[in-house]
Amino acid sequence: MPPDNAGSRIEQGGAMRHRDTGAGLKTAALYVVATPLGNLGDIGARALEVLRGADAVACEDTRHTRRLLDHFGIRAETFSLHEHNEAAAAERLIRLLREGRSVALVSDAGTPAVSDPGARAVAAVRAAGFAVIPVPGPNAAVAALSASGLTDPHFLFYGFLPAKQAARRTALAALKGLPCALVFHEAPHRIEETVADLAAVLEPGRTLVIARELTKLFESIVSLPLEDATAWLAADEDRRRGEFVLAVSSPPPDEGVPAGAERVLDALLAELPLKQAVKLAAEISGASKNALYERALEKKGRV
Numbered sequence: 001m002p003p004d005n006a007g008s009r010i011e012q013g014g015a016m017r018h019r020d021t022g023a024g025l026k027t028a029a030l031y032v033v034a035t036p037l038g039n040l041g042d043i044g045a046r047a048l049e050v051l052r053g054a055d056a057v058a059c060e061d062t063r064h065t066r067r068l069l070d071h072f073g074i075r076a077e078t079f080s081l082h083e084h085n086e087a088a089a090a091e092r093l094i095r096l097l098r099e100g101r102s103v104a105l106v107s108d109a110g111t112p113a114v115s116d117p118g119a120r121a122v123a124a125v126r127a128a129g130f131a132v133i134p135v136p137g138p139n140a141a142v143a144a145l146s147a148s149g150l151t152d153p154h155f156l157f158y159g160f161l162p163a164k165q166a167a168r169r170t171a172l173a174a175l176k177g178l179p180c181a182l183v184f185h186e187a188p189h190r191i192e193e194t195v196a197d198l199a200a201v202l203e204p205g206r207t208l209v210i211a212r213e214l215t216k217l218f219e220s221i222v223s224l225p226l227e228d229a230t231a232w233l234a235a236d237e238d239r240r241r242g243e244f245v246l247a248v249s250s251p252p253p254d255e256g257v258p259a260g261a262e263r264v265l266d267a268l269l270a271e272l273p274l275k276q277a278v279k280l281a282a283e284i285s286g287a288s289k290n291a292l293y294e295r296a297l298e299k300k301g302r303v
Helices: 045-053 062-071 086-098 119-127 140-146 165-175 188-201 226-234 259-269 274-285 289-300
Strands: 009-012 015-018 029-033 056-059 077-080 103-106 131-135 155-160 181-186 207-212 220-225 244-248
Touching (some): 029 045, 029 086, 029 119, 045 103, 045 131, 056 062, 056 086, 062 077, 077 086, 086 103, 086 119, 119 131, 140 181, 140 207, 140 244, 155 165, 165 188, 188 207, 188 226, 188 244, 207 226, 259 274, 274 289
Parallel strands (some): 029 103, 029 131, 155 181
Antiparallel strands (some): 181 244, 207 220, 207 244
16 A cells, blocks of 8 residues: 555545645656657647656656657656566556655657557556556547548557568458458558558458658658558658558458359459459459459468
8 A cells, every 4th residue: 555645635436546746746646648649739738737747757768758858848857668677667666656756657659558668567556556647648540540531430459460470460360350440550661561461361442541650740641442552652662661550441341242253253263363353253243343352362262
């Protein structure tokens, strides 16, 4: 049980809540603070208040966060909390809370603990009985989705896919049938491989939105058919630079393949490459090109 350094306190929702400090912060509490993705003008008034009033700031990268703090004239003490030291850093964080201090947790950009370091530290702080207070703000996945033009009523935020191709394709196969848009983060050195795997595993009729460098000088949000995305990326090296959010529309309706169309498809597959056979089968039979493509992949043993 943390010491009552703050005087009176009340129980609220099972978490210990302490009185406000002079800066409007509660003592012995962890504030999870969202920071700008790139444009510093996106920082919230409450986020600035918390960062100015916190006794310490736990950062994914202290050098990166120091630039943010210096820009706003904030002189708070900082210490590192990232994926490689999170357990040890969480212990330091809890010691500060036991001393009755308030601590802010930030990542390099966006919301901490969401596809970023911090989740294990938050869990440790809660387990130790201290309050965890969110200060919401910028989030790359939601920002990309809001400007994507996708109209799916539901979405799944996956975060980063596995780095290895086999594991990545296995993960995508498990997600393929979900009736919602899929949202991923991706780094520049894997963007081509990931987009190629999206095109190989998911239905070609889906729409892919590639959001790059959100809120920064070279921000780009492009919507295109998934089957065209690999060639689009390859056409310009600049399109492969920066930090990415990828949003893929939900699966097309299962239209099936009529028996007559399947017979046409079989005849054409025996003589032509897969894509050409599918295109001609759709033109001849009037059946859905997407459904024919899926059926052709199954026949070729490529799914």
